[in-house]
Amino acid sequence: MTVLVARHYPDNNILYYFKVNKNSQIGIIYTHSVEKTETSEWYKIEGADLILMEQRFKSQGAGLPSDSIYKFEKNKDGYRLYDINVKMNNVIYRTGQIIANHKVSIDGKIKEFLTFSKPGDAVIFNVENISNYEIFKWRCFNDTR
Numbered sequence: 001m002t003v004l005v006a007r008h009y010p011d012n013n014i015l016y017y018f019k020v021n022k023n024s025q026i027g028i029i030y031t032h033s034v035e036k037t038e039t040s041e042w043y044k045i046e047g048a049d050l051i052l053m054e055q056r057f058k059s060q061g062a063g064l065p066s067d068s069i070y071k072f073e074k075n076k077d078g079y080r081l082y083d084i085n086v087k088m089n090n091v092i093y094r095t096g097q098i099i100a101n102h103k104v105s106i107d108g109k110i111k112e113f114l115t116f117s118k119p120g121d122a123v124i125f126n127v128e129n130i131s132n133y134e135i136f137k138w139r140c141f142n143d144t145r
Helices: 132-141
Strands: 002-009 014-019 026-031 038-046 049-057 071-075 078-088 091-094 103-106 109-112 122-129
Touching (some): 002 103, 026 091
Antiparallel strands (some): 002 122, 026 103, 103 109
16 A cells, blocks of 8 residues: 655654555645745655645745746736656655644645644655555554544
8 A cells, every 4th residue: 555654753753644546646735934825835656756746825925936947827826836846755844833734635635734743843754655454553553643
């Protein structure tokens, strides 16, 4: 089974398993700390890699792109950088402490970071293939809130 694994960084303790497939759309959604508007990064899966496909943001300002080497559009929802296609074997986000309210979106299902991590924690995500037994065993011994 293919899963997106969330681990505490740097100790690598498993925080959560998300079921995914090769067509899954994975988004990390959060409130930008300076602009206080929603920002998101969207990934697809390619083998064991995450491919950053696009970034979406509601406003422009400090810490947000104003020009880019990638395709850029303004639409009714804000701004979008797309056709990024940057391959990564993992991505790290830090759970928001006050403003960010990080969430994972997988195929439209949303889970808040705070349900599996603590404010300020660094969380590393990567794609793995594991058995149903491994997930079952982990769930038996861990709080899955």
